[in-house]
Amino acid sequence: MPDHRTGGGDPAHTLRLLWRQPDDAPRRGPRQGRSLDDILTAAITLADAEGLAAVTMRALAQAVGVAPMTLYTYVPGKAELLDLMLDAIYAGMPRPDRSGAPWRTRVVAVAADNRNLFATHPWAAEVATGRPPLGPGQLAKYEYELRAFDDTGLDDVTRDAALTYVLDFVRAAARSATEARSAQQESAWTDEQWWTANAPLLTQVLDERRFPTAVRVGAAAGAAQNAAYHPDHAYEFGLARVLDGLGVLIDAGPGAND
Amino acid sequence: MPDHRTGGGDPAHTLRLLWRQPDDAPRRGPRQGRSLDDILTAAITLADAEGLAAVTMRALAQAVGVAPMTLYTYVPGKAELLDLMLDAIYAGMPRPDRSGAPWRTRVVAVAADNRNLFATHPWAAEVATGRPPLGPGQLAKYEYELRAFDDTGLDDVTRDAALTYVLDFVRAAARSATEARSAQQESAWTDEQWWTANAPLLTQVLDERRFPTAVRVGAAAGAAQNAAYHPDHAYEFGLARVLDGLGVLIDAGPGAND
DNA sequence: CAGTAACTTCGTACATTGTACAACGTACTG
DNA sequence: CAGTACGTTGTACAATGTACGAAGTTACTG
Structure with missing residues (x-):
């Protein structure tokens, strides 16, 4: 049955x-x-x-x-x-030997590998995996990516947490990028159209006295990044912060190096 | 019409x-x-x-x-x-005045506020917001949270990126927590049941020679955190890394302080 | 004050989804 | 050769968001 x-x-x-x-069981039927x-x-x-x-x-x-x-x-x-x-x-992700490189280089590469994965398969960032499927691909990926933290002095539990931290960051960045892209496509409004259509109400409602910081920073951020550029910038900025954060942990360890 | x-x-x-x-327009009808x-x-x-x-x-x-x-x-x-x-x-989130506290305290508080939001409203982390709704709640939130980076010396563009970085982290952590919880409920299998049911195949397939690091680290991580504890741990670990990463950026700035 | 137009409410209906069920045919087991 | 387990598929069902139009209600227009 x-x-x-x-x-x-x-x-x-x-x-x-x-x-x-x-x-x-022996297969019957066609x-x-x-x-x-x-x-x-x-x-x-x-x-x-x-x-x-x-x-x-x-x-x-x-x-x-x-x-x-x-x-x-x-x-x-x-x-x-x-x-x-x-x-x-x-299972299809590349896994070149990077055992010679310093840990930062290896972690950057792992992040890039995952970013490429989500660039090729944007849907992968959306699939919910509460209990991740313990398949050969997942496992090979885990094995390989853990190696990025070789020689960092991290104990096993921390090493797992550090990897999770990096991967969750890349996944979140990928989701944001996808959301931004699909929002633009679905609405079929360009950003310019959107702003001119809503300018009358927005100027009335975005009171600089009520929201001084938000209006100023929002304008600066919006001007600096034409919207298409935004996901890339968020990724670069975030990855630098991720590395610095891990660096504090790793380089402070006993006999830290690499 | x-x-x-x-x-x-x-x-x-x-x-x-x-x-x-x-x-x-004048309202007609009931x-x-x-x-x-x-x-x-x-x-x-x-x-x-x-x-x-x-x-x-x-x-x-x-x-x-x-x-x-x-x-x-x-x-x-x-x-x-x-x-x-x-x-x-x-709009309903708390916004106490924290202007006296150092930036780390303020950022931790912002993260906690958002974490509480997602604890009360887990669905909020799942709603896709490609172009975020520029409503009064969103704007008040943005205004308030940007203030957490007052006196850090960050320029406006960087300040926006830093806030996005913190918020994306909290959101990702909330999503992971939700996914883990719902996976457990939906399947109606406890972790223990799951492991005993799958132990025969897993022991056969989790070859320590093929996946030495993964098996060792996975076992250590699994043992250290009974599954219920895992989301909290990931959050604490990640938040510490987020702060350290921002700290490198902020405390290195010209005349950095707070 | 009558007529019309705008508006709310709601019953019905439709396309789309995942998938349960049963009929039918096929290939292996005894 | 008979029986049984399995692959394939057509039909069917419940659930979803929402388009459409009828019926009733209110306010504005003349």
Whole structure:
């Protein structure tokens, strides 16, 4: 009896899929016409091209060339599909040997790797992963990225926290960038149009006496960054702060170096 | 003709709602039975109690005591409703005078205020705000929080970036906490159940030779933090790093102090 | 004071989503 | 060869946001 419980009903099954562990029972009936990876490749391509919202079971089925319900013989449900997509793109990330470089260089590179991931697959930053899928991609990624903190003198618990801190930063930056981009596209208003349309009410309401700092700083920030530039700037600024913050922790340690 | 365009079709209208600017045209027809704030209060209560997913137009209408479609005379659509909810809770945040305290104290307090906001209204961290709703709550919040960087010597552009950096950190931490919590609830599996159910496959697959660092660090991190404690720890660790990172920037400035 | 226009309220309806269910055919097991 | 487990698919259902139009209510216009 096929087990199509609602999303996440059977974590053991998802784990078997993540690790591509074939069901040990002898297979009867017709063989499957596609592979799990066929499904995942199509899903990732679809998500890359048209966003996570475009990945509906029907659209995916059409891309794969099967009926919608057929997908459920490959994947227990949509939640598991997303987990598998995520693990697949994790598995494909580059992992060059950087063991010679100082820790700052390595951490910058890890951040950049993740930033590139989110640039190629913006949807990845949106997928909720409360209990992250412990697949081979996720694990290889974790293993590799932990190595960025080799020779920093951090104990294991702190090392995990430091990595989480860096990754959460990059992910948040990616989400902000995506939100800004989609807000602009969805509304179909350029920033200029928006401002001229709302200027009358805004000038009336943005009282410099009530909000002196906000008006001044907002104007300065808005002028300095034409909106397109903003996400990049936020990333650069934030990454510098992240490194400085970790630097205080690491370089203060006993016999700190690198 | 009432204008019910699809979400975000008319930003000027949303602005008028945010600032409670009454339509200047003379009102004909029956007066509305509720106020916009009635709607928002009900929506926020609903979201606080049952999550953002529970805020459907039908459920909200029932809570307010009207038919679903009636809501559209108060609000152009669901997207605008969310913007208004967000601005409303921003408006309600505490803003005590902390002008005497050193900047670190002020920034810690700002972070804590936001953390409390997300503790009370977890849904707020999930609402996408590409172009943030420039309402009175948002603006008062921005004005107040920028003041945390008074006397730090930061120029206006940097001050905005620094605040964004702090707020994005808190928001990311809140999202992680929410994701972890909901993953646990949805699956209805305790962590213990999950581990014992998956131990057979995991021990087979978590090869210490392939993933030596990951297995060791993961075990250490898992042991140090029983899962319930994890979000708090990540927040404390991250906030310390955020402050250190800003400290390098601020205390290095010309005539730096406070 | 009558007529009209603007406005609120709401019932119905539609497209879209994930996925449960059952029918049907296929291939392996006994 | 019979039985059974499985792959594939058509149909169907509940839930969502919201478009549309009817019905009723109020204020402005002449």
